[in-house]
Amino acid sequence: MVMAARPATRAASAKIPQVAWSEARPAPVVLVSGPEDLLADRAIRRIREMLAAADPSLEVTDLDAAAAVPGDLTTLASPSLFGEPRLIRVTAVERLSEAFLNETLRYLEAPDDGATLVLRHSGGVRGKKLLDAIRGGAGGGIEIACAEVKRDADRSAFASGEFRAAGRRISPGALRVLVSAFQGDLAELASACQQLIADTTGDIGERTVQTYYAGRMETDAFAVADAALAGRTGEALVLLRHAIDSGADPVPIVAALAAKLRSMAKVLDARGAPAKIASEFGMAPWQVERARRDAQGWQAAGLGRAIVFTAETDERVKGGARDTEYAVERLVTFIAARGGTGT
Incomplete structure (x- = not known):
């Protein structure tokens, strides 16, 4: 199974189900919280694909919570003449307008049948009243917590999951080198994994990773230190040479x-x-x-x-x-x- 980010601590006591991003599913209300945009985007895309597979007539609309005015949500959630299922994707909930807050709190009292409301909140204290209501059970929703992936172990697990999902194998050494080469944006690490999957065949070893990403080998001093302290002499010297070069x-x-x-x-x-x-x-x-x-x-x-x-x-x-x-x-x-x- 693809690695999922750990749920945020504040969500641990929520009364609604806490669902991993890789296991995202439709619900009347879906709160996608946390700063890791890549995982959030994947979760939301998975929900859309599941709804579209169940009914190709799915209507998909987007709403900016920061710019919303009274009536926006109600209009989008209301059934059309033919009663197609609706997916409303709401962004910028961490910057929501007062009008959107009040309307959504009312909406949670009786969500529209056939509508799936996905609320993307990337972090911060704004919108806490809405988040507390959802986590308290209003609307019968679920939460997908997309915490930032920072630990080396979590980044390695994520990358390993990318290859496993594609039915490919990568050696432990190659995985370490790959993760060391992409210590910044998780999206860059994901793209690197997908490039290796698309451009190579068979098992992926260290030489392959070094051939593809020699120019992106991590030059940060702490990457050299991490490898040295772990006793990985060869990797540490490779990282050191790339850093100096x-x-x-x-x-x-x-x-x-x-x-x-x-x-x-x-x-x-x-x-x-x-x-x-x-x-x-x-x-x-x-x-x-x-x-x-x-x-x-x-x-x-x-x-x-x-x-x-x-x-x-x-x-x-x-x-x-x-x-x-x-x-x-x-x-x-x-x-x-x-x-x-x-x-």
Whole structure:
């Protein structure tokens, strides 16, 4: 099954069903919430396709909640002379007009038969009264929460789901390289997956991904750091070389490694809930969880040596070495070996 974003916390206590975007279905009222537009668009498209498959005479109309005036929703939802099913797709609910708010609250008391009202709210506090009403059960609706996909694990699961849905296989190494190459917009990652699916045959390996996206390999310092800390020496060096070839400065790469190593040192022996540890060390709970994942497989002695070697490399890349690129390569190799070799 294709990975679905985790529902927003505030929706967890809602009285209406919480449905994954990949399992979107029609209902009298469908609230599509959260900032991840790609997932929201896919959910809404799935609903449209299901309705059209059930009745090709489906009428589809769009309404801007920010510009709506009294009577807009009522007119669109009302049955026509021939009683075709209606799909009303409403955008910008996070900027809704007062007129749309009042009319929709009335509409929820008795939704029109044959109408499917899809409300897209991308986030923020505006429209909370409407969202609370829907989540409380008014209109007999469902909610599809499209939270932002930020964690590496979730992005990997999303990409893996793209290939699985197409009946294709991608190697773990190729998947890591692909996700590392597209750390920004989820839509870009989805497009990259679809291009590989369309342009290649058979199983997809690292060489194929590198051939297609060598120019898009992630140049961000933290991508190099993530691979090194996970012990993936080859991938870390590939990312480092692409970063440097793309004009990246070695200094921020070393700084990213240093920052992650310091966070790992704080949580390595810490016990308790992430929130408690975060409060103690001035970190966010998600930073604690990430540092704990990074620290898996590390020993205190190796981590200490890595921190010292990183500090020494920091001096080298800031003027103490003739070949700064080689200095960073040595550091990446040393860290990928968990601070045990490479000196």
